[in-house]
Amino acid sequence: ETGVTQTPRHLVMGMTNKKSLKCEQHLGHNAMYWYKQSAKKPLELMFVYSLEERVENNSVPSRFSPECPNSSHLFLHLHTLQPEDSALYLCASSQAFARDYNSPLHFGNGTRLTVT
């Protein structure tokens, strides 16, 4: 176990569906992240939450909506997605000691999303 658990592991959804990805960390960290990993592209940072406050929103389309109800849980709500949104969505956590210093990221194993 990595300490960061993502569910579901695989998700197939139509463009009109609404679904949510869930991430839970058991490491006592205070920052959580969503990354998107597409083939042959760098990991794209989507959102960062620190102490349950969103501190980064990397120009992500509004069809992706994050939610961080507490420091252990992070959700990514999906609606009216496009086929190009198919990718591996990775959640990560870290301990943010100060704005200029974070501990290394701990990743979950991701949700493989396919939009049909």
Next chain:
Amino acid sequence: SQQGEEDPQALSIQEGENATMNCSYKTSINNLQWYRQNSGRGLVHLILIRSNEREKHSGRLRVTLDTSKKSSSLLITASRAADTASYFCATDSSGTYKYIFGTGTRLKVLA
């Protein structure tokens, strides 16, 4: 533009050989990290080197950092088939929570 870029994109070596991967970045950093990703899994942190460090070791891993050239290298000595994975460097942007990753180097170690 992306911060870290790994080179080469793909590397295939025989078991027991050394593997060297390089990373270049564009802006000033607080630290640089290397991660490994096995197929279909999440990334695993390997090693962190701070901007005031030049070299760091961890087991069979050796990382160097040259801030004047904005580059880093990861050396895996005496490689094993289990080292087959993609390797990524990640840099932080000073004053933000962002860790920026490159496209990675796909390493294949042949038994």
